[in-house]
Amino acid sequence: MHNALNRLQxxxxxxxxxAFTLALIIAVLSLIPIPASTSSPSASVAVRNVxxxxxxxxxxxxxxxxxxxxxxxxxxxxxxxxxxxxxxxxVYVTANYPNGKDGQGDLSETVIWDTIIPATSTPYSxxxxxxxxxxxxxxxxxxxxxxxxxxxxxxxxxxxxxxSLKNQKPKYQITDPSxxxxxRSNATLQVSWNLxxxxxxxxxxxxxxxxxxxxxxAGKAGRSEPFDFPPLKGTKTDTVKDKEGPRTxxxxxxxxxxxx
Amino acid sequence: MLSSLAPYLSNPRQTxxxxxxxxxxxxxxxxxxxxxSVIADSPSPIVVVLSGSMEPAFQRGDLLFxxxxxxxxxxxxIVVYNVKGKDxxxxxxxxxxxxxxxxxxxxxxxxxPKLLTKGDNNVADDTELYARGQSxxxxxxxxxxxxxxxxxxxxxxxxxxxxxxxxxxxxxGIMGLMVILQRE
Numbered sequence: 001m002h003n004a005l006n007r008l009q010x011x012x013x014x015x016x017x018x019a020f021t022l023a024l025i026i027a028v029l030s031l032i033p034i035p036a037s038t039s040s041p042s043a044s045v046a047v048r049n050v051x052x053x054x055x056x057x058x059x060x061x062x063x064x065x066x067x068x069x070x071x072x073x074x075x076x077x078x079x080x081x082x083x084x085x086x087x088x089x090x091v092y093v094t095a096n097y098p099n100g101k102d103g104q105g106d107l108s109e110t111v112i113w114d115t116i117i118p119a120t121s122t123p124y125s126x127x128x129x130x131x132x133x134x135x136x137x138x139x140x141x142x143x144x145x146x147x148x149x150x151x152x153x154x155x156x157x158x159x160x161x162x163x164s165l166k167n168q169k170p171k172y173q174i175t176d177p178s179x180x181x182x183x184r185s186n187a188t189l190q191v192s193w194n195l196x197x198x199x200x201x202x203x204x205x206x207x208x209x210x211x212x213x214x215x216x217x218a219g220k221a222g223r224s225e226p227f228d229f230p231p232l233k234g235t236k237t238d239t240v241k242d243k244e245g246p247r248t249x250x251x252x253x254x255x256x257x258x259x260x
Numbered sequence: 261m262l263s264s265l266a267p268y269l270s271n272p273r274q275t276x277x278x279x280x281x282x283x284x285x286x287x288x289x290x291x292x293x294x295x296x297s298v299i300a301d302s303p304s305p306i307v308v309v310l311s312g313s314m315e316p317a318f319q320r321g322d323l324l325f326x327x328x329x330x331x332x333x334x335x336x337x338i339v340v341y342n343v344k345g346k347d348x349x350x351x352x353x354x355x356x357x358x359x360x361x362x363x364x365x366x367x368x369x370x371x372x373p374k375l376l377t378k379g380d381n382n383v384a385d386d387t388e389l390y391a392r393g394q395s396x397x398x399x400x401x402x403x404x405x406x407x408x409x410x411x412x413x414x415x416x417x418x419x420x421x422x423x424x425x426x427x428x429x430x431x432x433g434i435m436g437l438m439v440i441l442q443r444e
Contacts, residue, residue, distance in 0.1 A: 087316075099358070105359065107359055108357065108359045114355075116380060192336050199411055200410065202409070204334075249389060250381070253350055254309050255348065
């Protein structure tokens with residue numbers, strides 16, 4: 001009964017249950033604020049300039065739509081969100097506007113700018129452990145490697161999650177399914193974030209477990225003053241969103257673990 | 261051939277118990293999967309990421325836990341959706357949500373927001389990935405679930421199994437042999 005195969009099986013079984021228990025403990029512990037965070041995330045966003053122009057989605061498209069370009073200022077200190085179980089923080093600014101002409105109705109939300117802030121490397125992160133225990137053998141490369149290491153060390157001193165943008169150009173020009181976005185009133189900009197852990201549950205600024213890390217500083221909820229979209233500027237259709245025609249994005253495919 | 265089976269046949273009670281044991285293992289796994297599916301209200305509550313368009317958030321082989329009990333999908337949520345005519349689900353982030361037209365009394369109660377998705381690692385949004393003539397997703401019709409939990413790398417086993425189908429047969433065979441051959 002105690003042959004090699006049995007032992008191998010038992011070892012593997014024990015290893016998997018240990019690994020899963022550890023992952024579960026990490027996932028649960030990261031929901032408890034230990035060590036207690038010293039500050040709560042805060043952000044402020046303000047509109048600089050809004051322009052609405054006519055354009056088409058890409059060069060070969062016959063569709064003519066109105067596009068809004070919103071320049072904005074953003075100041076945010078989200079460094080308290082970077083805990084020991086943070087892989088990255090996705091920060092995004094949305095323009096929210098009611099769909100009715102009179103400033104009433106349900107909100108439409110569109111992302112105008114986003115960024116990914118990865119967690120900075122620590123002495124225990126994978127790259128550094130690999131470098132320490134399995135250093136690259138190649139001698140010729142070692143100098144440049146050391147240089148890049150030095151570089152990462154200097155970036156380590158910078159606290160991740162502090163954003164300060166002045167008159168930032170939006171990444172995405174927004175439009176509406178109706179094709180008309182000019183002269184809409186009561187719109188606001190809002191800053192939101194999505195926290196991605198190394199293992200465990202994802203956290204948004206509003207929603208699940210929001211009370212733990214999700215709470216904004218009172219009065220500092222990252223929301224701008226209401227603004228109105230201006231009337232259409234010019235009548236020429238000179239703006240083209242994508243210069244090179246339609247681009248096919250890579251499909252981020254996923255598959256069910258078990259197919260029955 | 262029959263002579264090798266003789267020890268099993270001489271003690272049919274034990275053999276039957278082992279076959280029953282094997283069936284128990286299989287049905288427990290099946291029940292766990294199905295009850296998870298009922299809890300999350302999704303046909304596939306756990307999915308494996310197959311490609312890198314959501315990097316660095318999700319790499320190939322990461323395991324995602326889905327939740328499908330919400331009526332709406334907010335901007336910023338990462339959803340898994342099916343495109344009509346394609347059988348591989350796609351996991352991307354919702355970047356736009358347009359409220360249905362009509363205000364107050366003339367609002368259509370059944371209308372739901374139009375959603376647009378984009379992969380974090382992609383430059384362009386997903387309009388090109390959707391079915392011909394479709395430019396927005398519908399929460400109820402297209403979306404399978406929204407990502408709530410994350411476990412890195414574990415799902416790589418599934419990728420290995422689906423890319424090398426013979427591994428599946430070998431593993432099932434070994435599993436069956438183990439359970440049946442193990443006495444006690």
